[in-house]
Amino acid sequence: xxxxxxxxxxxLRVTLKSMSKSPHPSQWARDSDxxxxxxxxxxxxxxxxxxxxxxxxxxxxxxxxxxxxxVQLFKECMQKNRPKATIPAEKK
Numbered sequence: 001x002x003x004x005x006x007x008x009x010x011x012l013r014v015t016l017k018s019m020s021k022s023p024h025p026s027q028w029a030r031d032s033d034x035x036x037x038x039x040x041x042x043x044x045x046x047x048x049x050x051x052x053x054x055x056x057x058x059x060x061x062x063x064x065x066x067x068x069x070x071v072q073l074f075k076e077c078m079q080k081n082r083p084k085a086t087i088p089a090e091k092k
Contacts (some may be wrong), residue, residue, distance in 0.1 A: 047077035
């Protein structure tokens with residue numbers, strides 16, 4: 001799975017989890033540091049606005065499959081800017 005697909009998948013999981021009655025909206029993450037790493041990766045690519053467009057569309061339409069334009073723009077941005085993406089060093 002490519003980095004852009006992984007990031008889209010993770011965001012969709014966060015969105016779906018936030019719709020549950022869970023007190024913490026993103027149970028997929030082991031802790032907030034993991035969420036912060038994902039955000040840092042996306043921001044590092046310069047594709048944050050496209051990422052937010054996907055999330056907003058999914059929230060508005062309720063089905064990410066209806067957001068193919070936004071997903072495609074995010075994917076293209078991630079592919080174009082992949083060399084800029086770095087994973088922050090893990091804390092020990």
